[in-house]
Amino acid sequence: MDDICRKIRSEILNVSNKSGHGHIPTSFSIVEMLTAVYQTMRHDPKRPDMPERDLFVLSKGHASLGFYCTLAAHGYFSFEDVYAFGGFDSRFGCHPDRTKVPGVEASTGSLGHGIGIAVGMALAAKIASTKRKVYTLIGDGESNEGSVWEAVMVAVNTKLDNLTVLYDNNQSQGRCLPIGNPAERFAAFGCDVSEMQGHDLAAIKQALAKPTDRVRVLVCNTVKGYGCATLSENVYEWHRRAPKPDELTKLQGELHAGAI
Amino acid sequence: MRAQFKNTVSELAAHDDSIVIVLGDISVYMFKDFWEKHPNRFYNMGICENTLVSVTAGLSSQGFNPFVHTICPFLTDRSLEQIKLDMCYNNFAGNIVTCGATFDYAWDGATHHAYTDLASLRMLPNMEVLHLGSKREVDALIRSQYNSPRPTYYRLSDHPHTIETNTEFGKGTVLKNEGAPLTVMTAGPILTNVMEACRDLPVNLVYFHTLKPIDKALIEQFRDTEILVVHDAYGLYEAISEVPALRMRYHGLPDAFCGWYGTVQDIRKRIGLDPASIRGAVQTRLADRSQGARVR
Numbered sequence: 001m002d003d004i005c006r007k008i009r010s011e012i013l014n015v016s017n018k019s020g021h022g023h024i025p026t027s028f029s030i031v032e033m034l035t036a037v038y039q040t041m042r043h044d045p046k047r048p049d050m051p052e053r054d055l056f057v058l059s060k061g062h063a064s065l066g067f068y069c070t071l072a073a074h075g076y077f078s079f080e081d082v083y084a085f086g087g088f089d090s091r092f093g094c095h096p097d098r099t100k101v102p103g104v105e106a107s108t109g110s111l112g113h114g115i116g117i118a119v120g121m122a123l124a125a126k127i128a129s130t131k132r133k134v135y136t137l138i139g140d141g142e143s144n145e146g147s148v149w150e151a152v153m154v155a156v157n158t159k160l161d162n163l164t165v166l167y168d169n170n171q172s173q174g175r176c177l178p179i180g181n182p183a184e185r186f187a188a189f190g191c192d193v194s195e196m197q198g199h200d201l202a203a204i205k206q207a208l209a210k211p212t213d214r215v216r217v218l219v220c221n222t223v224k225g226y227g228c229a230t231l232s233e234n235v236y237e238w239h240r241r242a243p244k245p246d247e248l249t250k251l252q253g254e255l256h257a258g259a260i
Numbered sequence: 261m262r263a264q265f266k267n268t269v270s271e272l273a274a275h276d277d278s279i280v281i282v283l284g285d286i287s288v289y290m291f292k293d294f295w296e297k298h299p300n301r302f303y304n305m306g307i308c309e310n311t312l313v314s315v316t317a318g319l320s321s322q323g324f325n326p327f328v329h330t331i332c333p334f335l336t337d338r339s340l341e342q343i344k345l346d347m348c349y350n351n352f353a354g355n356i357v358t359c360g361a362t363f364d365y366a367w368d369g370a371t372h373h374a375y376t377d378l379a380s381l382r383m384l385p386n387m388e389v390l391h392l393g394s395k396r397e398v399d400a401l402i403r404s405q406y407n408s409p410r411p412t413y414y415r416l417s418d419h420p421h422t423i424e425t426n427t428e429f430g431k432g433t434v435l436k437n438e439g440a441p442l443t444v445m446t447a448g449p450i451l452t453n454v455m456e457a458c459r460d461l462p463v464n465l466v467y468f469h470t471l472k473p474i475d476k477a478l479i480e481q482f483r484d485t486e487i488l489v490v491h492d493a494y495g496l497y498e499a500i501s502e503v504p505a506l507r508m509r510y511h512g513l514p515d516a517f518c519g520w521y522g523t524v525q526d527i528r529k530r531i532g533l534d535p536a537s538i539r540g541a542v543q544t545r546l547a548d549r550s551q552g553a554r555v556r
Contacts, residue, residue: 099351106321107350110341116311117346120318127280127300128322147342150308154315158303 011069011079016242021086025224027066029170034070036204045075048102057106059114060139061095076103112145122163141172156190164216186217198222228254261416264395284330313342320352332358332374347411348386361417363524370517378495388412389472391448400427421452432475436465443482450492457538474499511541
């Protein structure tokens, strides 16, 4: 695991412990994807509204904890700021609010919305003839929503080669409505699809750097709770739970020992 | 009204590159000229109303003034959550324009009827809600609101009225003020029938095209009268109720699907919204008031 990704995961645990709010496993599964995007796209944490910036939309808004800690790791604010996560009058809600948190481009939470907004942003960049790139991260569970596939069809039909969809394939829906082979499905919709181990930061960055003339989809095969065996082996128990002090010590130990 | 919508937007777009059209495979031929003149600002995006609204929000986020347009219930009922979250909660503006108001598509049955849109959109924070009644109103209010910082809803109908009204955003119009103890309040195209019904009756008549924000100051002027709301949708009665402690009654839709096909006139007649039935309802209120006065 890359140092920055370990640091982000460590802070996710700290924030969850201090705030009492969770969604840790789903936040852990996207750390490399988020890090790859923020190490690739044009952005300036000192000028979050920089006109020529690229845009990122977290469509699976319930992973906001991972998102906030990634933004903190890239200089948008401090990790300590995020300790107010979910608290009354905090900027940092359990789903992100673009009007409160610098670096958040769209407020999300209800699933299947962010990708459509991202399509609109990418279309706007095309109409304005800018070089802006738009990235959105969607979940496999979220992809039960029909609106996800509407948005993909529209993106392909409007030839949005400036749009990248990162698909967090963390096996969320195996228990109810699985998306059999997402790479084949996105390819059938006309996307330029790459599939990779979703915790391989270098591989994700390499895929993001590859030129394309179509809507780009990265199917990232991930593990909920990646980095801590206690989380990855008990995802239902930890779905929305915050660690108590003794559990925090144990989880930090697993994370820093490299155990899965 | 649809043709006026197209004409007004086309005129604006000739001088304003921020205007983008997003259609749900409706009114496409009507916008042919726009498409030819501005091919990169015209998108017949498909029959995918949820995504039409989300994309509209995304376009707005980047400084464009988009118009999303399709049939009323499919845009406002089906995509209510996209309007609520992607536009209102995100504070992304944009213009939502629907056709097929209330029973405009009477013959298509209840799947194509639309009467909850005004009421449900009125409840969303940040929203501006317009129940346009005439072509003049369409032209004036699109021009004044298309680049508003808030999401704006424009409800179009195939049966506009031709009555002169104040076209200023947020303002109602007093069409009759006889100092009467009964005031009829209405909105949108049904004004044609209401006007005919009330023309020679001793009542005041007040009309609105803007349901949010409602013209509270105007309503206050009639506080001391009984208010009879005559409307072919939900939303106006609730908007007027923002002024507290009024004496109000509603004459309009039944709590039923009106799936009898035919024409808008057929359905209006059956549910009591034709001129004769409205006149009867107003006369009943006048008689009740008169009887009440005798008792007192």
